[in-house]
Amino acid sequence: MENPRYWRLKKQRYSLLGEVCPHCDSKIFPPRDICPECGGEAKTDFAFSGKGKVYSYTVMRDAPAGYEQNAPYTVAIVALDEGPMVTAQLTDLGEEPVRIGMPVEMVTRKLREDGEKKGILVYGYKFRPICFHENSQPASQGQAG
Amino acid sequence: MEKNQPASKLLRTDRKTGIVGYGAYIPRYRLPGSEVAMLWTGSPKGSPVKEKAVAGLDEDVITMSIEAARNALVRANIDASELRAVWVGSESHPYAVKPSGTLVAEAIGASNDIQAGDWEFACKAGTEAMVAAIALVGSGMGRYALAIGMDTAQGKPGDALEYTASSGGAAFVIGPREEAIVNIEATYSFVSDTPDFWRRPEQKYPEHGQRFTGDPAYFKHVESAGRVMLEELGMKASDFTYAVFHQPNPRFPLKAGKDLGFTEEQIKPGLLVPVIGNTYAGASMVGLTAILDIAKPGDRILQVSYGSGAGSDAFYLEVTEKIAERRELAPSTADYLARRTEINYATYARFRGKIDMG
Structure with a gap:
């Protein structure tokens, strides 16, 4: 039962809400209030576009506790267009094989169910192959902050 | 109300409203009707539909509502913080007690200053939310309201409804007439x-x-x-x-x-x-x-x-x-129809939780 942690992380988990550094304009994810590039204070919200590319990936066949029902599934390091790398599951892969450099977009999905059908449902970001035409922008909310 | 055509049965608002944004969501998996027919009748014939859309393992009414809502907001060309209601109508809310609306609202970036109750009226829960959204905007209580109809419908194995009970839905941003792509x-x-x-x-x-x-x-x-x-x-x-x-x-x-x-x-x-x-x-x-x-x-x-x-x-x-300038801003319903992965009954049974994992 980790409800306080899920609750605390909901903004970043549901919609890739990170931060932007007011000093050097670095985009920061996950939010940490200190810019990893210049060391300055960085508390301004920034909504990532959700677009990125697969930097590396692996297939999980022996899943950790809580994720068994989804195995096998693919976990990737995704390089977001704005710079940061995030680790996340890939979803809705269809017949297309995963490849390094594959363009992906963020979707909010159910990550796991807590506690034997009695606990809370945990939601968060995953990435799927970009599958719609160029001028579509389905992934994320507008600029926050 | 006294001026509102008292003899009419129609519901009309004093302040004119319209749809300012719309968004569809259809999951990518399709179960052919012939798969269901083959399993229960021994023949691939007899299904009333070619196929039905099936939500993936990590999808439910909340996640599908989030994507439809994001599409609707992009078309409405408004910030989610301008919404005064986020209403989800469904008969398959993931929780029996805990609103879908608050989670959808949080994920799309709505403010805390909103209505967010869920609606239930079998298959018209979504349009009930639309009528309420029209009333909220039409009364002037808020400028924009989001109404969603979404389901991951339950079909009992072997029942006639199993051919058709499917997953998907749509979201509509209701707003003032001057911004409408569709007048209500x-x-x-x-x-x-x-x-x-x-x-x-x-x-x-x-x-x-x-x-x-x-x-x-x-x-x-x-x-x-x-x-x-x-x-x-x-x-x-x-x-x-x-x-x-x-x-x-x-x-x-x-x-x-x-x-x-x-x-x-x-x-x-x-x-x-x-x-x-x-x-x-x-x-x-x-x-x-x-x-x-x-x-x-x-x-x-x-x-x-x-x-x-x-x-x-x-x-x-x-x-x-x-309509023309705004509908291109998000994926079309035809885009979602074309994004299609066929699955068999066994995969369907797994995706929809019909296999007892003990």
Whole structure:
């Protein structure tokens, strides 16, 4: 039962809400209030576009506790267009094989169910192959902050 | 209210409203009807639909509502923080107690200053939310309200509904007339206590009254709502470009439409049930999104939903010249239809939690 942690992380988990550094304009994810590039204070919200590319990936066949029902599934390091790398599951892969450099977009999905059908449902970001035409922008909310 | 045409049964707001953004969501997996037929009858024939849309392992009404809502917000060209209501209508909310609306609102970036209750009225929960959103905006309580109809419908293995019970839906941002891509001219609802389809608490699958679901239920309510709407407007079916009805199977909406005077050409563009199945609370709403993807300014649309238990909401809609610039901003319903991965019954059983993992 980790409800306080899920609750605390909901903004970043549901919609890739990170931060932007007011000093050097670095985009920061996950939010940490200190810019990893210049060391300055960085508390301004920034909504990532959700677009990125697969930097590396692996297939999980022996899943950790809580994720068994989804195995096998693919976990990737995704390089977001704005710079940061995030680790996340890939979803809705269809017949297309995963490849390094594959363009992906963020979707909010159910990550796991807590506690034997009695606990809370945990939601968060995953990435799927970009599958719609160029001028579509389905992934994320507008600029926050 | 005293000036609001007291003799009319139609619901109209003093402050004019419209749809300012719409968004569809259809999951990518498709279960062919022949798979279901083969399993239970030994023959691939007999399914009323070609295939139905199936939510993936990590999808539910909340996640699908989030994507449809994001599409609707992009088309509305507003920030989510301007919404004053986020309402989700469904008969498959992931929690029995804990609103879907708050989580959807948080994920799309809505503010904390909103209404966010969930709606339940079998397959018309989504259009009930639309009527409420129209009232909220039309009263001036808020500038924008988001109404969603979304379902991951439950079909008991071997039941007739298993061919059609599917996943998907749509979201609509209701807002002021001056920003509308579709003007909402009037609504009308017709309800009665009718025991055609129900699910008791803690039951996994619904029960239904077999053939009782037809004449006294679907047809009586859909046709009453449609007929009263046409009579009160002093209009006839041929005055409309399109009509979209709740679509539990391909036959019902075509017959109801025909009884009201509509042709197949008016109904077919919004008739998605042959290729996605019955998305329950999402059915007439996602059908409407397919029409809006192709509609032209000035086109008139009649939408009539149906929810068991029972009732129908009818909407008289007129497309504005703003449609062309805004519909390209998000994926079309045809895009979602084309994104398709066929699955077999075993994968379907796994995705929909029909395998007991112990």
